[in-house]
Amino acid sequence: MCHKSLFLVALLIVSGYAASDEDYEFVCPKDDGEYEDPFQCDKYYVCDEGRVKQKLCPDGLVFNPHSKLVNKCDQIFNVDCKDRKELQKPKPIGACPRRNGFFPHYDPSICNVFFNCIDGRELEMNCVAGLHFNEKTGTCAWPDTAGRENCGSNANKKLLDGFQCPEKFEKMDKTGQIIVHPNYPHPEDCTKFYICLNGVEPRLGVCGEGLVYNEDTQRCDTAENSPGCEDWFSQDGKPEN
Structure with a gap:
């Protein structure tokens, strides 16, 4: 390696350079299977006889590498994305901030009503008496567990x-x-x-x-x-x- 190349490598190390999603090129660990992207939680790769194809989950869902189902795109509250912080750009429609998922009412003072969005179609749902929608779990919970603010304001x-x-x-x-x-x-x-x-x-x-x-x-x-x-x-x- 020439002195110029050594200098560039050293400069990258000193500057803390890390590979980004744009630089990443996935290599199949096995000839067949589905694997998560290391940067983006709703992106994954399908390996078929060693050939790789990049895919995205439907907007609002993320890839669950531990799922036993054929379709491994799951609700975000069921998946620990860890360092896979990135998500595709939202495609909001109506009361749905993303096309799929469970979302709180657009009025932050209404904590017992939430929306189940399926491919952009919203279904308004109500928690049973006394419960609030918990955004972290996608379920109804007691107010102190749900931790919602300004309810009934x-x-x-x-x-x-x-x-x-x-x-x-x-x-x-x-x-x-x-x-x-x-x-x-x-x-x-x-x-x-x-x-x-x-x-x-x-x-x-x-x-x-x-x-x-x-x-x-x-x-x-x-x-x-x-x-x-x-x-x-x-x-x-x-x-x-």
Whole structure:
């Protein structure tokens, strides 16, 4: 090796140069198999008879080298990426910051609602009473375990029609248990009702076609079973347009 080459090698060592993802060229350790990229957690390599092909997991999923499944792309909370810190550029759509995964509600004050995103299609899900969505595990947990902040900070928020969740009011069911997400009837329209998430965050609910809100059962029901709304769909019961 010439003196110039030795000087360059020494300079790289002194400067702390380390190989980057762009410099990396994967070599199959075995002729067949799937192997993780050392830099990027959602990138992996497929070796087929010694020929290597680079692949990416769907946006939001990462490669799990320990998975026994044929498809080794997994939820990020199931995988310890360690030094594989890099991820592909997000492809957000709707309420999904990435195309796949479990994500908290876009309103940080709503901690009991989260989204399950599958190929960019969002499914809104609710934790059972008293639990919050835990971003680290993708599951519902007790508030002290989930460690979410500012939950319910939108207390006393009003809807456009002026509805506001009652302040410091605990609604009970027929067994005497506190209703965590109580419902309230709309004052003018039997087909509508209000939902107070965690008792403080108001939402407008609408019953399906042919149904009205039944205050006694706290759900949508037929008109004949709903006191005060029995004649809603009769000519006299319909609201004027």
